[in-house]
Structures are given as structure tokens and as C-alpha cells.
Amino acid sequence: MLKKMLHNVRETTPLIHNITNYVTVNDCANALLACGGSPIMADDPDDAEEITAICGGLNLNLGTLNVRTIPAMFAAGKKAAELNHPIVLDPVGAGASSLRTDTAARLLDSLKITAVRGNISEVKTLALGSGSTKGVDADVADAITAETLAQTADFARKFAAKSNAIIIITGAIDIVADADRTYCIYNGNPMMSKVTGTGCMLSAITAAYLTANPSTPLEASAAAVISMGLCGELAFHRLTKKEGNATYRNYIIDEIYHLDEETLEGGARYELH
Amino acid sequence: MLKKMLHNVRETTPLIHNITNYVTVNDCANALLACGGSPIMADDPDDAEEITAICGGLNLNLGTLNVRTIPAMFAAGKKAAELNHPIVLDPVGAGASSLRTDTAARLLDSLKITAVRGNISEVKTLALGSGSTKGVDADVADAITAETLAQTADFARKFAAKSNAIIIITGAIDIVADADRTYCIYNGNPMMSKVTGTGCMLSAITAAYLTANPSTPLEASAAAVISMGLCGELAFHRLTKKEGNATYRNYIIDEIYHLDEETLEGGARYELH
Amino acid sequence: MLKKMLHNVRETTPLIHNITNYVTVNDCANALLACGGSPIMADDPDDAEEITAICGGLNLNLGTLNVRTIPAMFAAGKKAAELNHPIVLDPVGAGASSLRTDTAARLLDSLKITAVRGNISEVKTLALGSGSTKGVDADVADAITAETLAQTADFARKFAAKSNAIIIITGAIDIVADADRTYCIYNGNPMMSKVTGTGCMLSAITAAYLTANPSTPLEASAAAVISMGLCGELAFHRLTKKEGNATYRNYIIDEIYHLDEETLEGGARYELH
Numbered sequence: 105m106l107k108k109m110l111h112n113v114r115e116t117t118p119l120i121h122n123i124t125n126y127v128t129v130n131d132c133a134n135a136l137l138a139c140g141g142s143p144i145m146a147d148d149p150d151d152a153e154e155i156t157a158i159c160g161g162l163n164l165n166l167g168t169l170n171v172r173t174i175p176a177m178f179a180a181g182k183k184a185a186e187l188n189h190p191i192v193l194d195p196v197g198a199g200a201s202s203l204r205t206d207t208a209a210r211l212l213d214s215l216k217i218t219a220v221r222g223n224i225s226e227v228k229t230l231a232l233g234s235g236s237t238k239g240v241d242a243d244v245a246d247a248i249t250a251e252t253l254a255q256t257a258d259f260a261r262k263f264a265a266k267s268n269a270i271i272i273i274t275g276a277i278d279i280v281a282d283a284d285r286t287y288c289i290y291n292g293n294p295m296m297s298k299v300t301g302t303g304c305m306l307s308a309i310t311a312a313y314l315t316a317n318p319s320t321p322l323e324a325s326a327a328a329v330i331s332m333g334l335c336g337e338l339a340f341h342r343l344t345k346k347e348g349n350a351t352y353r354n355y356i357i358d359e360i361y362h363l364d365e366e367t368l369e370g371g372a373r374y375e376l377h
Numbered sequence: 378m379l380k381k382m383l384h385n386v387r388e389t390t391p392l393i394h395n396i397t398n399y400v401t402v403n404d405c406a407n408a409l410l411a412c413g414g415s416p417i418m419a420d421d422p423d424d425a426e427e428i429t430a431i432c433g434g435l436n437l438n439l440g441t442l443n444v445r446t447i448p449a450m451f452a453a454g455k456k457a458a459e460l461n462h463p464i465v466l467d468p469v470g471a472g473a474s475s476l477r478t479d480t481a482a483r484l485l486d487s488l489k490i491t492a493v494r495g496n497i498s499e500v501k502t503l504a505l506g507s508g509s510t511k512g513v514d515a516d517v518a519d520a521i522t523a524e525t526l527a528q529t530a531d532f533a534r535k536f537a538a539k540s541n542a543i544i545i546i547t548g549a550i551d552i553v554a555d556a557d558r559t560y561c562i563y564n565g566n567p568m569m570s571k572v573t574g575t576g577c578m579l580s581a582i583t584a585a586y587l588t589a590n591p592s593t594p595l596e597a598s599a600a601a602v603i604s605m606g607l608c609g610e611l612a613f614h615r616l617t618k619k620e621g622n623a624t625y626r627n628y629i630i631d632e633i634y635h636l637d638e639e640t641l642e643g644g645a646r647y648e649l650h
Numbered sequence: 651m652l653k654k655m656l657h658n659v660r661e662t663t664p665l666i667h668n669i670t671n672y673v674t675v676n677d678c679a680n681a682l683l684a685c686g687g688s689p690i691m692a693d694d695p696d697d698a699e700e701i702t703a704i705c706g707g708l709n710l711n712l713g714t715l716n717v718r719t720i721p722a723m724f725a726a727g728k729k730a731a732e733l734n735h736p737i738v739l740d741p742v743g744a745g746a747s748s749l750r751t752d753t754a755a756r757l758l759d760s761l762k763i764t765a766v767r768g769n770i771s772e773v774k775t776l777a778l779g780s781g782s783t784k785g786v787d788a789d790v791a792d793a794i795t796a797e798t799l800a801q802t803a804d805f806a807r808k809f810a811a812k813s814n815a816i817i818i819i820t821g822a823i824d825i826v827a828d829a830d831r832t833y834c835i836y837n838g839n840p841m842m843s844k845v846t847g848t849g850c851m852l853s854a855i856t857a858a859y860l861t862a863n864p865s866t867p868l869e870a871s872a873a874a875v876i877s878m879g880l881c882g883e884l885a886f887h888r889l890t891k892k893e894g895n896a897t898y899r900n901y902i903i904d905e906i907y908h909l910d911e912e913t914l915e916g917g918a919r920y921e922l923h
Contacts, residue, residue, distance in 0.1 A: 125691070126399040126672040126675060126691075127675050127676055127679050127689075127691050128676060128679075129399060129400050130400055130401060130403060130404070130573065130574070130676060131676070133400055133401075133573035133574075134572065134573050134622055134623055134626065137571045137572070137573060137622055138571070138621060138622050138623070143400075143573065144470070144473070145398070145399075145400050145440070145441050146441065146442070146470070146474065147441060147443065148441075148442060148443040148444055148476060150444060150476045151442060151443070151474050151476040151477065154473070154474035154475065154476075155470070155473060155474050158473055167691070168691050168692065168693060168694075169692070169694060169697060170693065170694040170697070170718070171694055171696060172443070172445065172718065197690070197692070197701070200690075200700070200701060200704055201692065201697050201700035201701050202700065203694060203696045203697040203700075204697065298683045298684070298907070299680065299683070300676065300679035300680050300683060300689065301676070301679075342619060346888060346904060346905075346908065347904055348684060348903060348904030348905070348906070348907025348908050349680055349683055349684050349903065349904070349907045350680055350684070350899070350900035350901070350902075350903035350904050350907070351900050351901075351904050353623070353680065354623040354624050354627065354900065355623070355624075356623075357621060357622060357623035358619060358620055358621030358622070358623050358624050359619075359621070360621070361571070361621025361622045361623070362619065362621050399672040402672060402673050403673055403674060403676060403677070403846060403847070406673055406674075406846035406847075407845065407846050407895055407896055407899065410844045410845070410846060410895055411844070411894060411895050411896070416673075416846065417743070417746075418671070418672075418673050418713070418714050419714065419715075419743070419747065420714060420716065421714075421715060421716040421717055421749060423717060423749045424715060424716070424747050424749040424750065427746070427747035427748065427749070428743070428746060428747055431746055445716070445718065615892060626896070627896040627897050627900065628896075628897075629896075630894060630895060630896035631892060631893055631894030631895070631896050631897050632892075632894070633894070634844070634894025634895045634896070635892065635894050
């Protein structure tokens with residue numbers, strides 16, 4: 105299954121429209137190229153709809169959210185729905201400010217979102233209208249651990265049912281759920297949190313996997329999350345003593361570039377419930 | 378000739394004002410520093426004219442184009458013309474949306490553009506008012522190959538004559554043309570298309586070469602294009618098995634940093650017609 | 651002293667709100683993570699105040715200044731003052747345009763700025779209302795050398811007294827001054843000027859050091875400056891023959907990531923007057 109998801113990305117070179125923050129946008133572009141997709145970024149309300157029309161999928165990321173580009177997100181999202189393009193929503197900082205919380209809620213309500221990708225605090229905010237987001241990182245009290253896993257998976261399935269979107273919660277353990285099934289994914293490395301944008305890159309890659317695998321969105325999302333975590337592991341093992349988070353960033357993208365189907369299948373660590 | 382072009386860049390440290398997209402802007406800045414120039418970025422209409430006035434050249438790039446900064450492009454371009462500064466226009470995504478297509482056309486019509494740098498789809502759009510731009514990459518049907526080279530070179534010369542600008546079309550083979558002469562450049566590596574922003578970096582570097590070599594704009598442009606392609610080759614040969622597009626990005630800029638006159642002259646592969 | 655400053659950053663993970671330029675913002679984020687802090691970026695006037703409220707410190711950087719985000723700087727700065735958060739002002743390009751010069755002056759006048767970090771031309775502009783900023787680099791005529799050091803240190807202390815802020819002037823020799831005392835810091839490497847954003851990264855890191863060490867702002871600022879210079883030295887010594895400014899950028903951040911208290915204390919080269 106995982107093999108086929110990756111295969112289809114590399115085979116079809118999905119073109120992804122990203123309306124995203126200016127902090128990690130370059131890494132999102134290179135990560136998309138690395139996984140086999142192709143990036144385009146356009147955030148002007150006058151430009152976004154037409155750019156969406158030539159793409160295959162849409163990635164909406166709320167980092168450095170500003171009022172100028174919010175209308176572009178809605179216009180692009182509406183056009184994407186018309187064209188049956190998958191849409192990923194990354195509610196960066198939902199819970200940290202009302203602009204982000206409200207915009208994330210409005211996007212989820214009014215657009216046909218295929219998948220939401222955030223940390224537990226952001227996703228809880230979106231689901232419950234409250235949360236304890238500490239900046240762009242999840243609150244420690246909310247962390248997904250072995251103890252809270254079953255409960256969080258249950259929460260994710262219920263939110264998936266309610267929102268009709270796949271819910272992706274990333275953390276020490278990652279959860280990918282639709283209304284019925286949950287992937288609990290153990291790939292990844294704690295040092296990934298010391299590289300800005302690993303979450304943003306994953307959201308962009310998820311859009312590529314969803315676009316290339318339109319009939320199996322849950323599997324496509326799980327494959328994207330597993331690929332990112334696995335590449336984080338492989339990149340970590342390449343690090344020598346003097347290398348830190350800047351080199352790690354490059355190695356992660358390098359691993360995405362070289363990831364092949366056998367490595368993905370063999371390195372995947374997950375349970376499907 | 379090539380030696381002198383590079384020599385003059387390193388000797389004069391041209392300061393280049395870039396109004397460019399937020400995806401690849403950091404790489405443009407580091408590429409400018411690497412080649413011997415110096416970057417400054419200012420995109421506010423209230424700021425652009427004064428910043429242009431302290432610079433030596435201007436680079437206008439339409440990636441992530443937004444209506445807020447378009448007036449800054451015109452203001453900076455007008456001031457640059459007054460001061461006889463060279464202007465490079467990089468019509469990223471022309472053909473992909475009307476905002477980009479129209480803005481590129483208006484900039485070319487109303488400013489004294491020294492050189493246009495784009496892929497074949499973007500440049501065709503600008504020349505003919507139509508094209509088949511697939512995102513920010515050229516359409517396969519438009520690719521420059523040995524078969525279409527003579528025809529594309531002819532097109533470039535005619536467009537150069539009409540626009541009074543040097544026309545730079547990059548692809549598997551690069552073309553640099555004025556109304557009379559054409560450089561067909563064979564340097565480069567296909568993997569450069571897997572790094573976001575190699576085209577943007579080239580446009581920025583071209584502005585530096587043009588600024589440092591005001592009396593020989595065609596040669597300066599050709600030298601910039603050759604240098605980028607050659608550095609792409611040299612960087613590719615440094616890549617080890619595990620290294621992918623992120624490391625390649627760094628190696629390309631590193632090679633630009635270390636490029637010396639002998640390596641440029643010795644590694645250049647081109648024909649002048 | 652230096653050991654404790656770094657220790658407190660790593661111990662408390664200060665969350666820093668950055669309103670900064672889109673050229674070097676990714677490096678600022680990774681540098682903050684590397685030093686032990688955590689970054690968040692929000693530049694919309696509707697978002698900035700709330701984001702500041704969940705952070706510990708604020709970093710205002712005037713690169714790619716635009717009129718849309720200036721109100722966000724004032725709103726964030728006012729909220730930061732209410733909460734007793736330290737504020738760093740990096741007046742990028744002050745002296746190069748009136749928008750930047752005026753905005754820097756207004757921010758310094760109306761906010762409770764804890765530290766100003768710039769090159770000598772920018773800081774002179776801010777202090778004297780004039781200067782000779784060449785783009786984002788200091789004018790050669792203004793360079794801090796052994797000959798001009800005593801005079802520049804005197805200038806810095808007077809400006810610190812007048813502005814009630816710590817004055818950080820970076821160059822071949824770095825100066826960190828309050829009204830009474832001056833650190834003259836000899837760490838650093840000339841090649842740092844070939845990497846875009848080393849100054850911006852330092853400003854972000856300084857905000858983290860100030861936030862983690864609220865009772866000793868002069869020492870915190872000096873430690874931040876020393877750490878950056880020292881990491882520039884250590885990174886330079888790692889460079890092999892083929893490695894240029896792109897790799898150097900990564901190595902600098904890697905060194906910040908691995909910097910430990912003993913290395914900082916042992917490698918520091920400064921005088922306190």
C-alpha cells in the first residue's frame with residue numbers, strides 16, 4: 105500500500121498550490137520537489153484562483169497569517185472544490201490568536217477540506233473551539249503519549265466524522281484518522297522539532313500524496329506522514345558529531361529526495377486500528 | 378571575455394535591488410553574495426525608489442506577485458531608468474495567470490528592461506501574449522532541444538529586436554540573444570530543476586553581471602548564464618550517494634562562491650551565432 | 651557570567667515573537683531553535699498583539715519593511731512593554747531610505763526598546779539622524795577598527811544613556827554598551843558578511859538571551875554577541891576547500907546548536923571597559 109502511494113506521487117508529479125507562510129516556504133518547495141511533486145505559490149486574491157485551476161492540489165497554511173491573503177485562501181479553496189482537488193489545512197498557531205483560530209474554523213466550515221494537519225493543541229482548538237497552544241508548538245499537557253494514545257485516537261476519529269476530513273495529529277506519536285480507522289505512527293525523531301517547518305513540509309507533502317492518490321485519501325495521508333517521520337529518522341542517523349539542526353534540515357529533505365518504495369515499506373512503523 | 382565579466386563583478390561588488398518572491402529570496406541573496414555582488418530587498422512602494430537610488434542594478438521577479446508590491450516595481454523601474462541602471466525582468470509564471478501575464482507585459486512595455494530571463498513558456502507568453510505555462514516550469518511541448526534550437530534562437534532574436542532587451546531563455550539548452558547574436562549554452566544539469574529557485578538565482582546574478590559590465594550586456598548575460606550552469610555541473614559532481622536536492626542547493630551556491638575566472642573560461646560550453 | 655547566560659536560555663526555552671523580513675526569517679527561526687529558544691512569527695496588526703502576549707520577548711527587524719506591518723510592530727511593542735518583555739530593535743537599512751529611517755526613529759522613541767542591534771551606519775543614523783548606509787552593509791568610512799574603537803565606544807555609551815537602551819554595534823569589532831560599561835568583542839570572522847542574515851540571526855538570538863536573563867541585560871546581550879561571533883569562528887574552521895557561503899550558513903547554525911557553556915566561556919575574546 106505505502107509503495108503504491110509513493111509510486112503514484114513520483115509517477116504523476118502533482119502540482120501543488122501553496123498559500124503558506126514566508127518562514128518555511130522555501131523548505132516546503134524543496135520538500136515538494138524532493139518527494140516527486142512540484143510547487144507553486146500564489147497568495148494574491150487576484151492570482152490565487154487561476155493558479156489553483158492549473159494545479160492538482162491545494163495546501164493552506166496559517167503561519168504568518170495576514171488579512172491580505174485570507175481572501176486568497178477562500179477563493180483558491182472554492183475553486184479547488186469545484187475541480188475536486190484535495191485541500192490540506194494546516195492551522196498553524198490556532199489557539200494562539202483569535203485571527204488564526206477564527207480563520208482556521210471558517211476555512212474548515214466553508215471549504216471542502218480533505219485533511220487537517222496540526223499538532224494536538226492546534227487540532228483540539230479547531231475541534232473544540234479551545235486549546236492551549238504555546239506558540240507554534242503543542243502544549244506539553246496535550247502531548248500524545250502511550251497513555252493518552254487511545255483517547256486521542258478516539259478524539260481524532262470523532263472529529264474526522266464531524267468535519268468529514270482526515271485528521272492528522274503529529275507529535276511523538278502521529279495519528280492519521282478518518283471516521284472509522286486510525287493509523288498510529290511511530291516513525292520520527294525528537295530532533296525534528298529543532299528544525300523549523302517540519303510540520304509545514306509534511307502538510308505540503310500530504311497535499312502531493314493526496315493529489316496523486318485521490319481514491320485512497322486515508323492511506324495517502326498515512327504514507328505521507330510515515331515518509332516524513334522515516335526520513336527524519338534516516339537523516340538523524342546521518343548526522344555526525346558537529347552537525348546540528350541546519351544540516352539536519354538539509355538531510356531530511358535529501359532523504360525525501362532519495363526515498364524509494366522498499367525503504368518506505370520496510371521502515372514504516374505503525375498500527376492500524 | 379567571460380573572465381573579464383566575472384572579474385568586474387568581483388571587483389566592483391554591484392549592489393542589486395531585488396523585488397522578488399518570498400519563496401527563493403534567501404537563495405537569491407546568498408547567490409548574489411556568492412558571485413561577488415551584494416543584495417538588498419525592498420518592496421514597499423514608499424521604500425522602493427530610494428533603495429533603487431543607492432543601488433547599481435534592479436531585479437524584478439514576479440514569483441508570489443501581489444498587488445501591494447506591483448507599484449513598487451514600477452517606481453523602482455522608473456528610477457532605475459533615470460539612473461541608467463540595468464533592469465532584469467523575471468516573469469515567473471507568466472502564462473499561468475492573468476495577473477502575472479499582464480504585469481509582466483506592462484513592466485516590459487513601460488520600463489527600460491535590459492534583460493528578460495525566463496523559461497520558454499514564460500518568454501513565449503510575454504512575446505506572443507500566449508503560452509502554455511505549467512505552474513512555474515516550462516511546458517514539455519515547449520522544451521528547447523537540439524531539434525527546436527534554431528527556431529527558438531530565431532524567436533529570441535526577433536523578440537530581442539522588438540523589445541530592445543536581451544532575451545534569456547533557460548532550459549536544457551540556454552539561449553541568450555540580442556537582435557543580432559545568440560549564445561547557445563550547453564552548461565547545466567537536469568537536477569537543477571529539482572532545486573527551487575535556480576532560475577530566480579540566475580536572474581539576480583544576471584543583474585549583478587549587467588551592473589558590473591554596462592558596456593557589454595550580451596556578454597555579461599551570457600557569462601551569468603554560463604556561470605550558473607557550470608556551477609550546477611560542478612555541484613552535481615560533488616554530490617555523494619545520500620545527498621539530494623537540499624544539499625545540491627547549497628553546493629550550487631558554494632560553487633558560485635568559489636568560481637574563478639579560469640574555471641569559468643575552461644568549463645564554458647557554448648556556441649555564438 | 652557567559653555560562654550562566656547561555657544556561658538560562660537552554661533552561662527556559664524563551665519564546666520570541668519576531669516581526670522580521672522575509673529574506674532571512676527562516677535562518678532566524680532555525681538560529682533561535684539552535685540557541686535554545688523558540689520562534690514565532692506574526693506580522694498582521696490583527697494578530698501581533700495576541701502573539702506577543704503568549705511570548706517572552708519581541709524582536710523587531712526592519713528588513714523588507716512595509717507599511718502593512720508597521721502598525722503590527724507598534725501594537726506588539728506596546729503589548730510587550732505592558733508585559734515587561736524585552737524588545738530588540740534591528741534597524742536594517744536605516745539611513746538608506748526615509749521609510750526605514752523614520753520608522754526606526756519612531757519605534758525607538760515610542761517603545762521601551764531594550765536593545766538596538768545594527769551596523770555602525772544604521773546605529774549612527776538612529777542616533778544622529780544621519781549616516782551613510784550603503785544598502786544593508788555599513789559604509790567603509792564608518793568601519794569600527796582599532797583606531798576608531800575608543801571613539802565608537804564612547805558614542806555607543808552616550809547613545810545608550812540617551813535612549814535608555816543597550817546599544818549593540820556589530821562589525822569587525824563588536825561593541826555592546828549601556829550608559830556606563832562597554833564590551834568590546836573580538837570574536838567573529840570576516841566571511842560572516844558573505845552570508846545573508848548573520849546580523850538578523852544575532853538580533854533574534856539576542857532577544858532570546860535577554861528574555862532568559864531579565865536582570866542582566868548588558869551581560870545577556872554581550873553573551874549573545876560573543877556566541878554568534880564564536881560560532882562564526884568555529885564554523886569557519888570546519889569549512890573545507892570546496893565549501894562556500896551556503897555551507898557556511900549551515901555550519902554557523904549547527905555551531906549555535908552545539909555550543910556549550912565551556913566552549914562559550916573558553917572561546918570568548920572581549921574587553922570590558
